[in-house]
Amino acid sequence: MSLPGIATPPNELTAREAVLRLRASRIREVANASLGRGDVLAFWFGEPDELTPEFIRRAGIAALQAGETFYTHNHGIPELRAALSTYLSGLHRPVAVESIVVTSSGMSALMLATQALAGPGDRVVEVTPLWPNLVEIPKVLGARVECVPLAFAPSGWTLDLDRLLAALTPGTRALYVNSPNNPTGWTITREAQRVILDHCRRLGIWVVADDAYDRLYFGEGKAAPSFLDIAEPGERLVSTNTFSKSWLMTGWRIGWLVSPPPLAIQIGKLIEYNTSCVPPFIQRAGLTAVQSGEPVIAHTVERYRRARDFLIPRLNAIPGVQAASPPGAMYAFLRIDGMTDSLAFCKKLVAEAKLGLAPGVAFGPEGEGFVRWCFASGVERLAEGVDRLAGSLRT
Amino acid sequence: MSLPGIATPPNELTAREAVLRLRASRIREVANASLGRGDVLAFWFGEPDELTPEFIRRAGIAALQAGETFYTHNHGIPELRAALSTYLSGLHRPVAVESIVVTSSGMSALMLATQALAGPGDRVVEVTPLWPNLVEIPKVLGARVECVPLAFAPSGWTLDLDRLLAALTPGTRALYVNSPNNPTGWTITREAQRVILDHCRRLGIWVVADDAYDRLYFGEGKAAPSFLDIAEPGERLVSTNTFSKSWLMTGWRIGWLVSPPPLAIQIGKLIEYNTSCVPPFIQRAGLTAVQSGEPVIAHTVERYRRARDFLIPRLNAIPGVQAASPPGAMYAFLRIDGMTDSLAFCKKLVAEAKLGLAPGVAFGPEGEGFVRWCFASGVERLAEGVDRLAGSLRT
Numbered sequence: 001m002s003l004p005g006i007a008t009p010p011n012e013l014t015a016r017e018a019v020l021r022l023r024a025s026r027i028r029e030v031a032n033a034s035l036g037r038g039d040v041l042a043f044w045f046g047e048p049d050e051l052t053p054e055f056i057r058r059a060g061i062a063a064l065q066a067g068e069t070f071y072t073h074n075h076g077i078p079e080l081r082a083a084l085s086t087y088l089s090g091l092h093r094p095v096a097v098e099s100i101v102v103t104s105s106g107m108s109a110l111m112l113a114t115q116a117l118a119g120p121g122d123r124v125v126e127v128t129p130l131w132p133n134l135v136e137i138p139k140v141l142g143a144r145v146e147c148v149p150l151a152f153a154p155s156g157w158t159l160d161l162d163r164l165l166a167a168l169t170p171g172t173r174a175l176y177v178n179s180p181n182n183p184t185g186w187t188i189t190r191e192a193q194r195v196i197l198d199h200c201r202r203l204g205i206w207v208v209a210d211d212a213y214d215r216l217y218f219g220e221g222k223a224a225p226s227f228l229d230i231a232e233p234g235e236r237l238v239s240t241n242t243f244s245k246s247w248l249m250t251g252w253r254i255g256w257l258v259s260p261p262p263l264a265i266q267i268g269k270l271i272e273y274n275t276s277c278v279p280p281f282i283q284r285a286g287l288t289a290v291q292s293g294e295p296v297i298a299h300t301v302e303r304y305r306r307a308r309d310f311l312i313p314r315l316n317a318i319p320g321v322q323a324a325s326p327p328g329a330m331y332a333f334l335r336i337d338g339m340t341d342s343l344a345f346c347k348k349l350v351a352e353a354k355l356g357l358a359p360g361v362a363f364g365p366e367g368e369g370f371v372r373w374c375f376a377s378g379v380e381r382l383a384e385g386v387d388r389l390a391g392s393l394r395t
Numbered sequence: 396m397s398l399p400g401i402a403t404p405p406n407e408l409t410a411r412e413a414v415l416r417l418r419a420s421r422i423r424e425v426a427n428a429s430l431g432r433g434d435v436l437a438f439w440f441g442e443p444d445e446l447t448p449e450f451i452r453r454a455g456i457a458a459l460q461a462g463e464t465f466y467t468h469n470h471g472i473p474e475l476r477a478a479l480s481t482y483l484s485g486l487h488r489p490v491a492v493e494s495i496v497v498t499s500s501g502m503s504a505l506m507l508a509t510q511a512l513a514g515p516g517d518r519v520v521e522v523t524p525l526w527p528n529l530v531e532i533p534k535v536l537g538a539r540v541e542c543v544p545l546a547f548a549p550s551g552w553t554l555d556l557d558r559l560l561a562a563l564t565p566g567t568r569a570l571y572v573n574s575p576n577n578p579t580g581w582t583i584t585r586e587a588q589r590v591i592l593d594h595c596r597r598l599g600i601w602v603v604a605d606d607a608y609d610r611l612y613f614g615e616g617k618a619a620p621s622f623l624d625i626a627e628p629g630e631r632l633v634s635t636n637t638f639s640k641s642w643l644m645t646g647w648r649i650g651w652l653v654s655p656p657p658l659a660i661q662i663g664k665l666i667e668y669n670t671s672c673v674p675p676f677i678q679r680a681g682l683t684a685v686q687s688g689e690p691v692i693a694h695t696v697e698r699y700r701r702a703r704d705f706l707i708p709r710l711n712a713i714p715g716v717q718a719a720s721p722p723g724a725m726y727a728f729l730r731i732d733g734m735t736d737s738l739a740f741c742k743k744l745v746a747e748a749k750l751g752l753a754p755g756v757a758f759g760p761e762g763e764g765f766v767r768w769c770f771a772s773g774v775e776r777l778a779e780g781v782d783r784l785a786g787s788l789r790t
Binding site for chain 2: 011013014015016018019020022024025045047051052057060061064065067068069070071072104105107108111115116117118119120122133136137140141142173204205206234236248249250251252253260262263266267269270272273274275276277278279280281282
């Protein structure tokens with residue numbers, strides 16, 4: 001089959017090396033071990049347990065009935081961009097419509113921001129442990145990722161700001177921060193934001209803020225501290241967000257980003273080459289969520305606060321378990337004494353205790369020794385889960 | 396604002412250079428010139444003029460009412476993958492479920508295939524003129540794109556096969572072919588497919604076939620000749636497709652791809668980092684389309700055949716205009732004698748004749764001197780458009 005003088009075909013029957021090296025989900029690996037077992041009590045996925053409220057679904061249905069089935073503008077329908085401008089200007093500082101781009105999920109917003117900013121050989125810095133997607137995306141584009149770890153203490157996760165600033169060297173392309181953080185719940189302080197922004201301003205480093213959990217915040221105010229509160233409109237900041245967590249819309253795949261308008265124009269071009277636009281009937285549902293969804297957020301935050309305040313003390317009461325109470329998001333990231341292989345530990349938990357948790361190593365090497373527990377769930381289910389974990393650790 | 400000893404911030408307030416160089420849509424540039432003018436007769440966008448059939452919309456609505464609002468598997472819901480396997484196996488050769496990946500549009504399928512295959516410095520070859528997205532995607536990943544042009548004759552567009560094979564040198568990563576082709580309607584022959592596949596086999600070159608218009612085919616058989624008919628399941632072929640054209644679902648953003656299973660696994664990983672999954676209620680609508688949508692395709696093909704057979708002779712009857720009758724897709728790509736700036740020409744058409752066509756240069760330098768006319772439209776509208784074009788060329 002080979003031409004004279006031509007070597008064996010160079011391309012393997014699979015993806016290029018950089019893609020092969022991307023991490024597959026370790027959470028899926030554990031979940032797959034329980035396929036077909038209905039008796040597993042699962043807290044591994046980062047997904048609310050409640051379906052999308054009916055009034056939001058109805059808005060999508062009405063648009064489908066009205067025949068809204070054609071392409072829309074790459075940047076999103078004007079009504080939704082305007083509503084997001086009002087929403088964000090109320091939460092933070094004035095955010096112009098021209099800064100707002102509607103995206104096919106928060107995930108897509110992060111991919112687009114990375115495509116726009118990080119090319120082959122570029123260096124980006126990320127605060128970890130972190131959901132793996134954020135660490136892997138820049139590698140798809142050929143960029144290099146350096147991680148700065150958070151430190152765990154039973155009183156809470158903390159960021160070593162000096163260490164982060166030292167990593168943000170001249171020529172660094174971007175800093176990625178997810179706060180409130182998945183998986184730890186760590187939430188950046190206003191003071192830390194100011195220091196980081198000041199440093200990045202001086203060196204021309206972009207800040208990419210994954211603000212997916214900004215409304216799932218148990219502190220004061222309507223949202224977690226955001227770089228959008230303190231950065232000027234023309235600064236090197238991209239804030240990405242999603243409808244998934246605030247309005248219980250995970251399966252809808254709609255999100256948005258805020259960026260300086262010159263970058264937003266370029267990101268519109270990239271949207272054309274990624275998904276072209278978000279379905280119009282999904283944008284209509286999103287519009288209803290933004291305009292009328294505050295009670296959904298209030299209900300969810302109260303529910304998760306109760307879940308957190310129930311779960312954390314009970315976890316800490318188990319000998320050998322330590323968990324900090326998270327100021328935001330919907331996860332307990334708990335340390336288990338003496339446990340050094342969280343993947344094996346979680347597989348054993350599924351098999352023997354029928355309890356589904358996510359292995360800490362799924363969130364980077366800094367997460368080893370921990371497991372993640374999503375507490376977007378009712379208190380009775382959580383109690384049963386605690387019993388199963390305690391029972392398993394006793395044996 | 397600068398640190399002692401540190402130069403001006405290196406990052407401009409916009410995207411990286413490779414992204415700035417990506418082409419923005421020249422079609423949009425013309426369309427924007429008519430914003431707010433309701434009297435323009437527009438044939439510039441590649442979109443059917445009929446909305447999604449009600450039975451398909453109803454399937455999506457039913458899933459929303461049933462509460463299908465959560466994440467699905469990265470690769471798509473099993474029912475849809477199985478239905479696509481049945482559908483494709485009936486049209487081509489047996490296509491296993493493991494080879495099929497549901498994607499967030501045909502656009503996304505092409506982006507995913509390119510992310511999987513083409514990295515920085517890789518060389519890909521494309522047959523042009525071509526819709527710009529396919530040429531620009533590899534550049535987002537840092538790959539180099541070489542174009543091999545089709546030749547125009549009033550009897551039809553033709554591919555110089557020797558020239559294409561000469562461009563497919565050892566080490567080339569992939570060949571991109573869109574057939575039936577947007578914008579020319581050129582449709583590859585079975586013989587050409589065999590020669591190309593044989594050559595690519597010997598050199599280990601991937602074939603990425605954009606099969607978006609495979610069912611909009613006016614020749615014999617139910618679909619245009621496809622590489623899926625002749626390639627073995629384990630070969631270096633990715634076929635991308637979309638629900639947009641066959642089932643009038645442009646705004647739904649759902650598509651699929653067929654690839655060897657080892658690559659499909661890697662593409663599933665990439666889906667997690669791009670859009671994570673397609674909304675489940677959209678997949679349900681897609682399932683209904685695949686299972687019960689043949690009458691939609693039959694209706695559409697007959698409608699477009701009538702439109703084509705009405706339009707092409709009338710265009711050729713205009714002095715100075717030449718148009719080949721396309722064997723597939725939904726476009727006339729017409730040459731206008733003496734016209735050398737299609738962007739200016741189309742802007743003038745909008746302003747003076749209130750006729751909206753797409754400039755040929757939007758599809759690459761090989762398209763200069765031509766304009767694209769989407770004939771997914773009723774015959775009366777087409778007749779009025781022909782009158783406006785003829786009138787404009789007379790003056």
